Amino acid sequence: MKFFIDTANLEQIKEAQALGILDGVTTNPSLMAKEGITGEANIINHYKAICEEVDGHVSAEVISTDFEGMVKEGEVLASLNPQIVVKLPMIADGVKACKYFSDKGIKTNVTLVFSAGQALLAAKAGATYVSPFIGRLDDISTDGLNLISEIRLIYDNYMYDTQILAASVRHTMHIIDCAKIGADVMTGPLSAITGLLKHPLTDSGLAKFLADYQKGH
Ligand code: E4P
Numbered sequence: 001m002k003f004f005i006d007t008a009n010l011e012q013i014k015e016a017q018a019l020g021i022l023d024g025v026t027t028n029p030s031l032m033a034k035e036g037i038t039g040e041a042n043i044i045n046h047y048k049a050i051c052e053e054v055d056g057h058v059s060a061e062v063i064s065t066d067f068e069g070m071v072k073e074g075e076v077l078a079s080l081n082p083q084i085v086v087k088l089p090m091i092a093d094g095v096k097a098c099k100y101f102s103d104k105g106i107k108t109n110v111t112l113v114f115s116a117g118q119a120l121l122a123a124k125a126g127a128t129y130v131s132p133f134i135g136r137l138d139d140i141s142t143d144g145l146n147l148i149s150e151i152r153l154i155y156d157n158y159m160y161d162t163q164i165l166a167a168s169v170r171h172t173m174h175i176i177d178c179a180k181i182g183a184d185v186m187t188g189p190l191s192a193i194t195g196l197l198k199h200p201l202t203d204s205g206l207a208k209f210l211a212d213y214q215k216g217h
Pocket of ligand 1: 006026027028111131133135136167168169187
């Protein structure tokens, strides 16, 4: 399973990259705003800076909600760096724009996906990635992981190339469960990624090894 980090924070991106396990980055307008990145020029420069820090795909989300606007914005974003994936909302014009970009060989990520039917449309439009938001479904007492299972089944039935990018991952168990189900990618915060490192038996075992080594010196 590929690991993407879901942030626009350059320090966190660098930290995940330094671990050697990072495959890409996802951002959204809220994450950009959280870092105080506002205004078209600053946002564009920030995408360029993110691309310099990672080797993999970087999702950059359009703000427009109409087909023409999405195409215009998406073309600018895609021209910034070959790593850029144009992130489009799961609305009718987003599906049309996804088809437009996939026909041109431009990578896409269809976002804000909350149902298997939406994921099916994204695959038919040729999306590179589909982003089902599992945490936000859990927030409204709906099983987000079940959606990942449904999409996995549908995509495998028809051998769709679209990669399932489990999004809105909130904690380590989400990551482990997504890996069990067979999500192609997960995107989550640094805390969820580094949380996978932790086990008290690792810490106590290491402490004992080091203490025993010291006894012999
Ligand atoms: C996905 O690409 C989104 O940026 C993200 O995963 C949303 O997560 P949230 O529900 O924690 O805001």
